[in-house]
Amino acid sequence: LFRSRNLDKLSERLKNIDLVFRDRKMIKWREVYHENTDQEMVKLRTLTPVTLENDFYVIAAGTDVTEIEKARKELINKEQQISSAQELFEKEVSNIPADLVILDAERRYRYVNEHSIKNPELRKIIIGLTDEEYFSRQNRPVDIAAERRKSFELAAKTMKPVSWEESTKNAQGDYKYIFRTLYPVFKKNGTLDYMIGFANDITQVRSAQEQIIKRQKRFDTILNSALDGIVMINENGQVIYVNPSLEKRSEE
Numbered sequence: 001l002f003r004s005r006n007l008d009k010l011s012e013r014l015k016n017i018d019l020v021f022r023d024r025k026m027i028k029w030r031e032v033y034h035e036n037t038d039q040e041m042v043k044l045r046t047l048t049p050v051t052l053e054n055d056f057y058v059i060a061a062g063t064d065v066t067e068i069e070k071a072r073k074e075l076i077n078k079e080q081q082i083s084s085a086q087e088l089f090e091k092e093v094s095n096i097p098a099d100l101v102i103l104d105a106e107r108r109y110r111y112v113n114e115h116s117i118k119n120p121e122l123r124k125i126i127i128g129l130t131d132e133e134y135f136s137r138q139n140r141p142v143d144i145a146a147e148r149r150k151s152f153e154l155a156a157k158t159m160k161p162v163s164w165e166e167s168t169k170n171a172q173g174d175y176k177y178i179f180r181t182l183y184p185v186f187k188k189n190g191t192l193d194y195m196i197g198f199a200n201d202i203t204q205v206r207s208a209q210e211q212i213i214k215r216q217k218r219f220d221t222i223l224n225s226a227l228d229g230i231v232m233i234n235e236n237g238q239v240i241y242v243n244p245s246l247e248k249r250s251e252e
Helices: 004-023 066-079 085-092 120-126 131-138 142-158 203-225 244-251
Strands: 027-033 041-052 055-064 099-104 109-112 162-169 175-186 192-201 231-233 239-242
Touching: 004 027, 004 041, 004 055, 041 066, 041 203, 055 203, 066 175, 066 192, 109 120, 120 131, 131 142, 142 162, 142 175, 142 192, 175 203
Parallel strands: none
Antiparallel strands: 027 041, 041 055, 099 109, 099 192, 162 175, 175 192, 231 239
């Protein structure tokens, strides 16, 4: 399934699968492809551990984040030529189809694009505020602001991008899942200049994962409640499942 030049990606996937089985924690990473073109494609890969009854599963998902990565690189390149970050964002990224923000070294918002906050009045309000201050005014959960601060401080300390998944619940009880990434930009003297933030809605991916889990539960219920004996054997001839009906018959 993998061409020779993609064997390194296969190796990384297998290594990450082993880590999920070992640590039972979600893993995210990016894969870059150059398929018969000079233009690269970037995919965000996610491995999510799921435990159903006594069984452990790993759900794999992939999201195309090429446009977000492209926008980030364009911003970083232009930052070297344009001294004013505000001018850069106003001119170049206002119409990017993704959540995009810029924060200063004190975590205060200096720019928020229309995709991130559609309400123009709220976009004006958030400028100059931290997440804690803005969330307090909007009566939003402070734990989300705390997680954002933690990620900001980690990106500034490590000088590397930091990604995390954020979930919110609306009045109808539906969850929305957002994958966020902060990219630190530093001055020549090594101090933090500002932070670029991108966000991607992965709610559909999450919904697909939940559907897989529900289907697996229904499948397990059918197998366990069947009156006929059912046995599953893998490609090596090893028995990997015996339903209760067959176990009961074996004991008779």
